[in-house]
Amino acid sequence: MEWLFLVVSFVAVVAAGLMLTRQNAVHSALFLIVNFGCVAFLYLMLDAPFLAMVQVTVYTGAIMVLFLFVIMLLGAEATTDTSGRIRWLGFVSTAVAILILLIFGFPIASDMLSDDAVEPLEAKAHLRVINALAAGEGTAFGVIEPGMDYSASAMDRTLLEGAVNVDVALDSLDDSLSDIAFESVVHFGARDATPGYTELPAGSYALRASLSATAGDRVFTTVPIVSRDLQLAADDALTLVAFEGSDNLISMVLLADDLSAPSVGSMRLTLINGVADAQVSLVDIGQYTAIRSLCEDNSCDALIPHRVVAADLPSGESLSVELDEGKYNLAFVDSQQNVLRTLVDYEAERGRVETRLLVRDPGVPGGQASYRAVMFDALGKPAFGSPESIGQVLFIDYVLPVQLVGILLLVALIGVIVLARPDALRQAERRRVNQRRRVSRPLVSVLSQQTGTDVLSGDYLAKLPGGSDDPAND
Amino acid sequence: MMHSIGTEPYIMLSLVLFLMGAMGVLMRRNAILVFMSVELMLNSANLALVAFAQQWQQINGHVFVFFVMTVAAAEVAVGLALIVNIFRERQSINIDDLQQMQG
Numbered sequence: 001m002e003w004l005f006l007v008v009s010f011v012a013v014v015a016a017g018l019m020l021t022r023q024n025a026v027h028s029a030l031f032l033i034v035n036f037g038c039v040a041f042l043y044l045m046l047d048a049p050f051l052a053m054v055q056v057t058v059y060t061g062a063i064m065v066l067f068l069f070v071i072m073l074l075g076a077e078a079t080t081d082t083s084g085r086i087r088w089l090g091f092v093s094t095a096v097a098i099l100i101l102l103i104f105g106f107p108i109a110s111d112m113l114s115d116d117a118v119e120p121l122e123a124k125a126h127l128r129v130i131n132a133l134a135a136g137e138g139t140a141f142g143v144i145e146p147g148m149d150y151s152a153s154a155m156d157r158t159l160l161e162g163a164v165n166v167d168v169a170l171d172s173l174d175d176s177l178s179d180i181a182f183e184s185v186v187h188f189g190a191r192d193a194t195p196g197y198t199e200l201p202a203g204s205y206a207l208r209a210s211l212s213a214t215a216g217d218r219v220f221t222t223v224p225i226v227s228r229d230l231q232l233a234a235d236d237a238l239t240l241v242a243f244e245g246s247d248n249l250i251s252m253v254l255l256a257d258d259l260s261a262p263s264v265g266s267m268r269l270t271l272i273n274g275v276a277d278a279q280v281s282l283v284d285i286g287q288y289t290a291i292r293s294l295c296e297d298n299s300c301d302a303l304i305p306h307r308v309v310a311a312d313l314p315s316g317e318s319l320s321v322e323l324d325e326g327k328y329n330l331a332f333v334d335s336q337q338n339v340l341r342t343l344v345d346y347e348a349e350r351g352r353v354e355t356r357l358l359v360r361d362p363g364v365p366g367g368q369a370s371y372r373a374v375m376f377d378a379l380g381k382p383a384f385g386s387p388e389s390i391g392q393v394l395f396i397d398y399v400l401p402v403q404l405v406g407i408l409l410l411v412a413l414i415g416v417i418v419l420a421r422p423d424a425l426r427q428a429e430r431r432r433v434n435q436r437r438r439v440s441r442p443l444v445s446v447l448s449q450q451t452g453t454d455v456l457s458g459d460y461l462a463k464l465p466g467g468s469d470d471p472a473n474d
Numbered sequence: 475m476m477h478s479i480g481t482e483p484y485i486m487l488s489l490v491l492f493l494m495g496a497m498g499v500l501m502r503r504n505a506i507l508v509f510m511s512v513e514l515m516l517n518s519a520n521l522a523l524v525a526f527a528q529q530w531q532q533i534n535g536h537v538f539v540f541f542v543m544t545v546a547a548a549e550v551a552v553g554l555a556l557i558v559n560i561f562r563e564r565q566s567i568n569i570d571d572l573q574q575m576q577g
Contacts, residue, residue, distance in 0.1 A: 005479050009487045016491055016514055020498045025506050032510050035491075039517050042484065046528040051539055055520075058543050063513065063550050070554045071506055074561045093500040097493040104489055112482040384531055393533050394540065405544045412548035419555035428563045 005045065012038035025071045029064060036060040047385040125232035126197035126259060129168050129209070129240045130272075130357060168209045168240065170200075197237060197259075205230045209240060209252055226252045235259065243274035243316065243359060255318040259353065261388065265325050267352040271310055272318045274359040275371065279335045282310040282321070284328055285342075323348040332358050332373060340371040351388075484525035491518035505557050505567040509550070516546050 012035050019031040036059045043052035208224040226240065237257035255272065262268040273280045284307040309330065310321050330343040341358060357374045394402055491514060498511030520539045527535025561567050 002479050005483055009483070012487065013490055013494070016494045019510065019514070020494060020502070020507075025504055028507055028510060032514065035514065036517060039521055042487075042521060043524055046484065046524050048524050048528070048536055048539075051524060051536055054540065054543060058547055059513075059517070063547060066550060066554055067506065067510060070558060074558065074567065090501045093497050097497050101489065101493055105486060108482050108486050108489070112480070112486065384533065385528075385536060389533050390536050390540065393537050397534075398537055401541060405541055409544065409548050412552050416551050416555040419552070419559055428559070432563070 001045070005042070008038050008041050008045075012042075026068065029067050029071060032067075033060050033064050036064065049385060050387045050390050051385070124199040125202050125234060126237040126257070127170070127200060127232070127240070128197045128238075130242070168207070170205050170207055200232055202232050202234045202236075205232060207240075207254075209242070211242070226254065228254075239272070239318070239355070241272055241274060241316075241357065243276075243357075251316055253316045257318075257355070258320050261351060262322055262353060265350050266322045267325070267348045267350060267354065268320055268322050269348075270318055270320045270353070270355045271313060272355065272357040273313045273315050274357050275334075275340070276315055276360070278340075279312045279314055280340065280358055281308055281312055281333050281335075283308050283331050283333055285331050286329060325350045332371065341373045343373060481525050481529040485522055488518045488522040488525070491515075491521070503568045503570050505560070505569050505572075506554075508569060509553055509557070513546065513550070516542060 015031045015034040015038065019028045019035065022028045022031065036055060040052045040055040040060070043049075043055055207226060207228055207230050209226040210224045230238070232238075237259040239255045239257050240252060241255060242252045257270060258268065271280075271282055286307070309323070310319050312335065313319050325348055328343070328346045328348060330346050331339050332341045332343075333339050343356075354375060359372055359374060360370075495511045495513075495515035495518060498514065499508050502508055502511065520542055523535045523539050523542075527533065527539075557567055560572065564571060
């Protein structure tokens with residue numbers, strides 16, 4: 001990449017130099033276009049494709065065309081620099097420019113050559129924790145005995161009351177970073193639990209996740225159920241899910257998420273299967289309203305005509321699907337085609353990124369098993385420098401400045417119209433004529449005296465040189 | 475993603491281009507060329523903003539560049555209209571001729 005930067009910056013500097021030194025203003029303008037094109041290319045190298053396109057259209061397109069238009073309109077291609085001051089001014093300004101270049105350029109250059117040059121910040125990695133351990137009324141969870149076998153990443157549940165917390169500790173293995181405080185407990189108690197991602201710099205980490213619960217006034221904590229080293233690269237996104245696995249064992253899985261923006265006109269739905277021993281499929285049951293109302297009661301066992309959106313997702317795994325914009329009636333079904341949960345009138349908004357976790361609702365003990373599809377929002381973050389990201393910031397955080405700039409452009413437009421209207425031309429012309437009249441008035445008065453007629457009245461004036469409004473006489 | 479060369483080279487280039495623009499403003503007598511030099515300076519400032527925005531991964535720098543471009547477009551439109559008017563009145567756009575406001 002270095003050679004590319006060197007070539008482009010060399011062309012930019014040479015073009016700028018030629019622009020400054022050409023006597024013909026048209027040549028200068030053309031070299032400035034070359035320079036602007038190079039800057040647009042550098043914007044591309046700096047992850048700013050939107051600004052690069054704006055640079056090309058606004059600067060090298062509109063503004064430079066305006067320049068060329070004015071230059072050619074005025075016929076001002078070859079205005080010579082004939083001032084006497086120009087020589088010493090040139091020397092002084094060159095000397096000052098070199099001085100400034102040395103003063104400010106030297107530290108930058110020494111930074112550039114040293115090894116500890118500032119590296120650009122990398123994009124962050126993301127990690128979130130979802131605690132899908134529903135603690136219903138009367139549900140009991142297990143006490144962890146020391147010396148238990150945790151090789152299965154699981155915890156037995158027996159007599160322990162209340163909610164189970166997931167405690168996550170994340171230590172950076174990179175010496176240059178201090179340990180990171182992590183939002184350690186995420187409760188699943190409320191239905192609108194929406195744990196967000198925690199941003200982390202890329203690097204290697206040690207992740208330890210354990211469970212804790214209370215029995216009476218005692219707090220029981222397990223040894224780490226998940227204990228592993230993580231290599232987080234930029235733009236990685238991971239979800240740690242704790243859910244009830246088979247045989248009343250609590251499992252924790254680490255799933256990779258896709259945070260990139262979904263393709264145009266669609267949304268991305270990430271499904272996590274948190275149901276023990278069940279392969280879950282997501283199907284689109286279409287617009288069968290009668291069947292829909294049946295299925296809303298979780299009582300429609302026989303499967304309706306459907307389209308499979310995601311097939312056979314094993315327990316503890318995740319899958320991302322893209323849905324086109326629109327309304328859907330979706331159903332989670334198990335491998336025996338039993339409907340576990342329906343999502344009626346599910347609205348797929350474009351650009352949305354959503355996670356749905358299917359878990360078993362503890363409900364009433366002894367009652368029929370019901371399931372919940374818990375939603376976790378994760379708005380897709382547009383890529384840095386993309387039109388979406390700039391648009392979001394521009395029209396959310398900077399609405400007022402955008403309006404002000406719009407007003408500024410309007411004022412500029414009106415100003416240009418006022419400056420360029422034909423009246424202004426005529427006024428300027430009249431002023432010139434009046435100047436000439438003032439010069440020629442003594443001569444006119446002499447003429448009047450000699451001829452005895454009032455030359456200033458009547459159409460004599462029009463016959464005087466320079467007296468007409470026709471600029472061709474000049 | 476091309477992150478390999480860091481921010482300093484861009485700042486250095488921006489500095490060089492800014493000084494060249496400043497020299498153009500001081501040395502050229504043609505009002506249109508003075509204007510083009512000002513555009514060069516604005517562009518070099520924009521380049522520095524974009525480079526720093528990329529270094530800190532802050533999109534605000536891009537937004538600011540966007541505003542600078544808008545203001546530059548308005549400025550060019552008004553400035554060129556002024557130049558056209560001055561040329562009509564004086565048949566010259568040599569800025570040394572425009573001294574009637576000098577005290």
